[in-house]
Amino acid sequence: xxxxxLTLEYFRNYKHLDLTLGPGLFFFxxxxxxxxxxxxxxxxxxxxxxxxxxxxxxxxxxxxxxxxVAHLQGRVSRHEDDAQIEISVFDPTPPTFSQDDTSxxxxxxxxxxxxxxxxxxxxNGVPRRTIDIIGQMKVVxxxxxxxxxxxxxxxxxxxxxxxxxxQVSPHYCQALVRYRKVVTQRSALLKRIxxxxxxxxxxxxxxxxxxxxxxxxxxxxxxxxxxxxxLANPLQQAISGGRERLEIIYRPSxxxxxxxxxxxxxxxxxxxxxAIRRKETMQGVCxxxxxxxxxxxxxxxxxxxxxxxxxxxxxxxxxxxxxxxxFMRSNTGDEPVLLLDDVFSELDAVRRQYLLQEVxxxxxxLLTATDLESFPPEIAQKAHIYHVQHGNITLPTGPLT
Numbered sequence: 001x002x003x004x005x006l007t008l009e010y011f012r013n014y015k016h017l018d019l020t021l022g023p024g025l026f027f028f029x030x031x032x033x034x035x036x037x038x039x040x041x042x043x044x045x046x047x048x049x050x051x052x053x054x055x056x057x058x059x060x061x062x063x064x065x066x067x068x069v070a071h072l073q074g075r076v077s078r079h080e081d082d083a084q085i086e087i088s089v090f091d092p093t094p095p096t097f098s099q100d101d102t103s104x105x106x107x108x109x110x111x112x113x114x115x116x117x118x119x120x121x122x123x124n125g126v127p128r129r130t131i132d133i134i135g136q137m138k139v140v141x142x143x144x145x146x147x148x149x150x151x152x153x154x155x156x157x158x159x160x161x162x163x164x165x166x167q168v169s170p171h172y173c174q175a176l177v178r179y180r181k182v183v184t185q186r187s188a189l190l191k192r193i194x195x196x197x198x199x200x201x202x203x204x205x206x207x208x209x210x211x212x213x214x215x216x217x218x219x220x221x222x223x224x225x226x227x228x229x230x231l232a233n234p235l236q237q238a239i240s241g242g243r244e245r246l247e248i249i250y251r252p253s254x255x256x257x258x259x260x261x262x263x264x265x266x267x268x269x270x271x272x273x274x275a276i277r278r279k280e281t282m283q284g285v286c287x288x289x290x291x292x293x294x295x296x297x298x299x300x301x302x303x304x305x306x307x308x309x310x311x312x313x314x315x316x317x318x319x320x321x322x323x324x325x326x327f328m329r330s331n332t333g334d335e336p337v338l339l340l341d342d343v344f345s346e347l348d349a350v351r352r353q354y355l356l357q358e359v360x361x362x363x364x365x366l367l368t369a370t371d372l373e374s375f376p377p378e379i380a381q382k383a384h385i386y387h388v389q390h391g392n393i394t395l396p397t398g399p400l401t
Contacts, residue, residue, distance in 0.1 A: 005075040009071040036368035036388050084125065222250060233245060356379055368388075
C-alpha cells in the first residue's frame with residue numbers, strides 16, 4: 001500500500017499543495033516550524049480521520065481559508081484496488097486579527113444550523129461516515145513522543161492500541177466509539193445520582209452496555225498484544241545484541257480471571273462495578289474499564305518504567321513500533337505507509353542504523369528531518385528528497401509542480 005497523490009487546500013500552513021508520490025523513501029527536509037509535521041499529520045488524518053497533533057481537529061484549518069474549510073485528498077494504491085479519500089474540516093470559530101495589532105486574535109463565530117458536521121468524508125467520490133473512512137489507508141506513525149511509549153502516560157499507551165486496531169478492525173473501532181459514549185453517559189448519570197437528581201437503579205442499564213463493550217475491546221487488545229510480543233521480542237534482541245528480552249503485559253484497571261467464560265467475565269466485571277459504585281458516585285467518573293487500562297514493559301523481567309535506562313526504554317519503544325508495523329501487515333495483507341517524524345535525531349547511532357535498515361525494506365516511507373547530515377550517503381541516494389519551507393514543498397532543483 002502506498003499513497004500516490006496528496007492534495008491539500010488550506011490545511012495548516014499549506015494553502016495549496018499538489019504532491020505526487022509513489023513507492024520508496026521520501027525525505028522532507030527543512031527548518032523547524034515550516035510544515036514538515038503538518039504534512040505527515042495530513043497523511044495520518046486520511047488514514048485515521050483524526051489529527052495526532054491537534055487537541056481539536058478544527059485547529060488544522062488555515063485561518064485564511066475561504067468558507068473556513070480545509071480540504072484533504074489522497075489517492076491510495078492498495079493490494080486489491082485503488083481508493084480516493086477526501087476529508088473536509090470546518091472551523092466554525094476562526095480567529096481574526098485587529099487592524100491595529102496583528103498579534104491580537106479576535107474570535108469570529110459563525111451561525112450554524114444545529115448538528116452541522118465539522119468534518120465530511122468521501123470515499124471514491126461518495127459521501128461516507130467516519131467509520132467507513134478509518135483504515136481505508138493504513139499508516140504507522142513514529143514521532144518523538146512515541147519514544148516515550150514506555151515511560152510516558154498511560155493514555156499514550158492506550159492510544160497505541162486504539163490507533164492500530166481501529167485501522168485493522170472496524171468492529172473494534174465501532175465498539176470503542178460506543179464504549180466512549182457509554183462512559184460519558186455513565187459519568188454524567190453518576191453526577192446526577194450524587195446530586196439526588198436521578199434514580200440510582202438507572203445505572204444498571206449502562207453497566208450492562210459498559211461491560212459488554214469493554215469485553216470486546218479487551219479481547220481485541222489481548223489478541224494484538226499476543227502478536228506484538230511475538231514480533232517485538234526478536235527485534236529487541238537484535239537491537240541489543242541478544243542481551244535483552246522484551247515482554248509487554250496488559251494491566252487492566254480491574255481484576256480479570258482468564259479462566260472465566262465471556263458471560264462469567266462480564267458478570268465478574270459488573271460485581272466489581274457494584275463494589276466501587278459509592279466511590280464512583282462521589283467522584284462522578286467511571287473508575288474501571290479499558291479507558292483506565294495500561295501496559296507494562298519488562299526487559300529481562302525488570303519493569304522499564306521504574307528501573308529501565310533511557311536507552312532500554314527507547315529500544316523497547318522502537319521494537320514495539322516496528323512490531324506494530326508487522327502486526328498491521330500480517331492482519332491486512334497490505335503494507336502500511338510508514339511515517340517517521342524527526343525521530344532519527346532522538347536516537348543514538350545503533351538504534352538509528354537499525355531503523356534505517358528497516359526503512360529501506362519498506363514499501364513507502366515518508367520521513368521528516370531538519371537536514372540530511374545524519375543519514376549515510378547511500379541512504380540519501382535512494383531517497384526522493386524535498387525541501388519544506390513556509391508551507392511550500394520544492395525539489396532540490398526548484399518548485400514542485
